[in-house]
Amino acid sequence: MISIKNLSARIESKEILKGFSLEVKPGEIHAIMGPNGTGKSTLASVLAGREEYEVTGGEVTFNGKNLLELSPEDRAREGVFLAFQYPIEIPGVSNVNFLKTAMAEIYKYRGLEPLSAKDFLAYFKEKQAIVEMGNDLTKRSVNEGFSGGEKKRNEIFQMAMLNPKLAILDETDSGLDIDALRIVANGVNKVRNSENAFIVITHYQRLLDYIIPDFVHVMYDGRIVKSGGKELALELEEKGYDWIKQEVAEEA
Amino acid sequence: MTTTAELLPKTTLQNLPEFLVRLRETSQKIFDSKGFPGNKSEEYKYLSLDTAALRLSLDGLPKLQPTPKNLSKSLISFNAYIVVVVNGVLDIENSKLPISESGVWVDSLKNTLHTKPEFAKEIGHLADISDGFVAKNTAEFTDGWVLKIDKNVKVSKPIYLVNLCTGDASFFQNTRNLIHVGNNAEVDIYKHTLSLDLNSEIFQNGVTEVYVGENSTATFSQIQEGGENLNSVNYFVANQAANSVLTHNIFTLSGKVVRNNTQLVLAGKGAEGNMNGVFIPSSGETFDNHTLADHRVAHCNSNELYKGVALGKGSGVFNGKIFVRKDAQKTNAYQSNKNILLSDDANIYTKPQLEIYADDVKCSHGSTTGQLDEKAMFYMQARGIGQDAARKLLVKAFSGEAVNMVKNEAVREFLEAAIDRKLNND
Numbered sequence: 001m002i003s004i005k006n007l008s009a010r011i012e013s014k015e016i017l018k019g020f021s022l023e024v025k026p027g028e029i030h031a032i033m034g035p036n037g038t039g040k041s042t043l044a045s046v047l048a049g050r051e052e053y054e055v056t057g058g059e060v061t062f063n064g065k066n067l068l069e070l071s072p073e074d075r076a077r078e079g080v081f082l083a084f085q086y087p088i089e090i091p092g093v094s095n096v097n098f099l100k101t102a103m104a105e106i107y108k109y110r111g112l113e114p115l116s117a118k119d120f121l122a123y124f125k126e127k128q129a130i131v132e133m134g135n136d137l138t139k140r141s142v143n144e145g146f147s148g149g150e151k152k153r154n155e156i157f158q159m160a161m162l163n164p165k166l167a168i169l170d171e172t173d174s175g176l177d178i179d180a181l182r183i184v185a186n187g188v189n190k191v192r193n194s195e196n197a198f199i200v201i202t203h204y205q206r207l208l209d210y211i212i213p214d215f216v217h218v219m220y221d222g223r224i225v226k227s228g229g230k231e232l233a234l235e236l237e238e239k240g241y242d243w244i245k246q247e248v249a250e251e252a
Numbered sequence: 253m254t255t256t257a258e259l260l261p262k263t264t265l266q267n268l269p270e271f272l273v274r275l276r277e278t279s280q281k282i283f284d285s286k287g288f289p290g291n292k293s294e295e296y297k298y299l300s301l302d303t304a305a306l307r308l309s310l311d312g313l314p315k316l317q318p319t320p321k322n323l324s325k326s327l328i329s330f331n332a333y334i335v336v337v338v339n340g341v342l343d344i345e346n347s348k349l350p351i352s353e354s355g356v357w358v359d360s361l362k363n364t365l366h367t368k369p370e371f372a373k374e375i376g377h378l379a380d381i382s383d384g385f386v387a388k389n390t391a392e393f394t395d396g397w398v399l400k401i402d403k404n405v406k407v408s409k410p411i412y413l414v415n416l417c418t419g420d421a422s423f424f425q426n427t428r429n430l431i432h433v434g435n436n437a438e439v440d441i442y443k444h445t446l447s448l449d450l451n452s453e454i455f456q457n458g459v460t461e462v463y464v465g466e467n468s469t470a471t472f473s474q475i476q477e478g479g480e481n482l483n484s485v486n487y488f489v490a491n492q493a494a495n496s497v498l499t500h501n502i503f504t505l506s507g508k509v510v511r512n513n514t515q516l517v518l519a520g521k522g523a524e525g526n527m528n529g530v531f532i533p534s535s536g537e538t539f540d541n542h543t544l545a546d547h548r549v550a551h552c553n554s555n556e557l558y559k560g561v562a563l564g565k566g567s568g569v570f571n572g573k574i575f576v577r578k579d580a581q582k583t584n585a586y587q588s589n590k591n592i593l594l595s596d597d598a599n600i601y602t603k604p605q606l607e608i609y610a611d612d613v614k615c616s617h618g619s620t621t622g623q624l625d626e627k628a629m630f631y632m633q634a635r636g637i638g639q640d641a642a643r644k645l646l647v648k649a650f651s652g653e654a655v656n657m658v659k660n661e662a663v664r665e666f667l668e669a670a671i672d673r674k675l676n677n678d
């Protein structure tokens with residue numbers, strides 16, 4: 001699905017990604033964990049196409065296409081979805097209109113007829129139920145005045161609507177209480193199938209109780225320094241990151 | 253309407269009230285000595301009025317033009333009385349006038365001088381002839397439309413004034429309009445300026461005087477789509493009696509040089525005056541808005557919201573003045589102007605002015621000029637929305653705050669579509 005090889009990127013002459021590599025196949029869930037400031041959000045932004053970041057090396061192939069050459073909107077149309085760590089508020093643009101436009105643009109790109117108003121509405125309702133988003137929220141402007149948890153739920157709602165091939169969730173669990181966490185995880189599990197894949201960036205092992213990863217990677221200083229199965233997450237939860245930092249220091 | 257080959261002579265107005273005859277003489281003198289205000293005048297300094305356009309003048313009015321057959325396609329379709337004005341001349345045949353509704357009167361100014369001489373006496377008392385364009389208009393106006401709503405009448409449908417410019421001739425035209433809304437009356441008026449087959453540059457110098465009676469509610473919304481050959485100075489002044497509510501909305505979407513002077517005079521206790529606007533100049537267009545909320549007495553409110561979006565090499569101006577006179581205690585006056593520049597070559601000058609001579613007042617004003625929110629743009633792109641569509645959604649949201657002040661849904665939808673089209677053409 002996606003193959004990231006030796007990816008390096010910087011912002012304002014500060015090198016943040018330093019030879020990041022990761023291979024993700026359809027049907028897989030990869031968790032990326034790591035200390036703050038290690039470059040996890042930078043990775044997500046670079047994959048989504050934020051222009052502020054300058055890619056200085058490496059390559060990213062997404063379903064056979066050079067992802068780095070595509071505009072952000074074309075990446076989304078190809079099936080990449082980023083659930084933002086800090087979702088943006090867009091006053092005056094309703095959630096419905098926002099998603100209607102997004103789907104129309106994606107369908108156009110793929111050469112498909114847009115959904116009829118009726119079909120769109122039915123589809124919208126179906127996905128709304130998955131994340132328990134009431135009309136009170138969806139009728140409002142995108143994320144405007146939403147609580148932190150509501151914003152995260154809205155990200156998952158958008159993901160369910162756009163049905164991506166690869167979803168990157170950037171700390172979608174941060175700031176969620178246990179009920180909201182369950183709703184978000186449930187949303188992911190409902191969307192998940194053998195054809196799509198997830199990269200789940202998180203600080204906490206607890207999300208991984210609900211979304212069971214196939215692989216857990218530890219990211220430190222701009223690259224993956226350790227990979228393992230879901231038991232690695234438990235180990236990190238218990239021991240923190242200091243032993244990883246030590247290992248890296250010893251190798252150097 | 254038939255086409256005639258002759259020009260209409262300029263001095264065709266008869267039966268002018270004595271007051272107006274003298275006012276026209278005074279105005280002529282003022283204009284002769286001062287001429288048009290140029291860039292050196294403080295009030296008009298950002299308005300690069302093309303001098304050639306100002307010199308446009310025929311010895312008379314342009315030939316009467318037939319109303320183009322395809323006009324209806326360009327109009328807003330909604331259930332309204334329709335008043336079609338072609339190059340400043342009322343076209344009764346193509347209008348749907350409120351003939352059968354009692355207490356609602358629409359006619360040309362020329363006819364009104366004869367048929368309602370008492371009403372005609374209201375002309376000329378509000379507009380400020382120290383402004384060169386108003387002086388020119390007052391001295392030389394040839395016709396216009398008048399609208400009278402009797403007291404206690406709630407007009408059953410909106411009144412839709414179509415100000416159509418068309419034809420091959422270049423001309424300078426002074427139109428004079430009068431609106432009288434009686435006490436306790438209610439009316440929703442739309443004025444749509446547009447051009448069809450307008451093949452030469454013209455200049456419209458319009459003055460509209462409005463009396464808003466006690467306890468009445470009136471809205472006046474202007475949609476300006478004059479196209480590349482229309483220059484216009486559009487002066488609107490309203491005098492508001494006690495407890496009246498007037499909402500003036502103005503949407504300037506196309507035109508060459510467009511200057512909107514909007515002045516609300518809060519003259520009776522408890523009056524509320526609202527001014528909202530959207531202006532979207534693109535390359536070759538200058539849209540200049542000057543507003544005045546003139547608080548003359550106590551306990552009045554004014555609210556103002558103007559949104560500018562400049563594209564290409566477009567240029568815009570917002571100059572809003574809140575004037576609170578000595579006796580106008582307990583005034584609430586709010587003003588907000590927000591602008592977005594969609595290109596590096598676009599510009600919008602903004603200047604709020606507060607002049608406050610009373611001490612117990614609440615006034616606030618704010619203005620911002622910036623680019624589209626980059627973060628919101630990226631967020632939309634990350635959802636598959638291309639830059640053009642994302643820009644349209646954001647501009648629609650931005651202008652929507654003012655568009656939503658319009659009462660009629662069909663008009664709001666028309667405006668949204670027109671704004672979309674404007675962005676398409678950029």
Ligand SMILES: Nc1ncnc2c1ncn2[C@@H]1O[C@H](COP(=O)(O)OP(=O)(O)O)[C@@H](O)[C@H]1O
Pocket residue numbers: 011012014016034035036037038039040041042043
């Ligand atoms: N816009 C920016 N300008 C400068 N430095 C940045 C910017 N964004 C992120 N950084 C820096 O890049 C590093 C990685 O940040 P980030 O990718 O957000 O880490 P993480 O998501 O792992 O916490 C941090 O040191 C952060 O301060």
Ligand SMILES: [Mg+2]
Pocket residue numbers: 040041042085170171
């Ligand atoms: Mg982060």
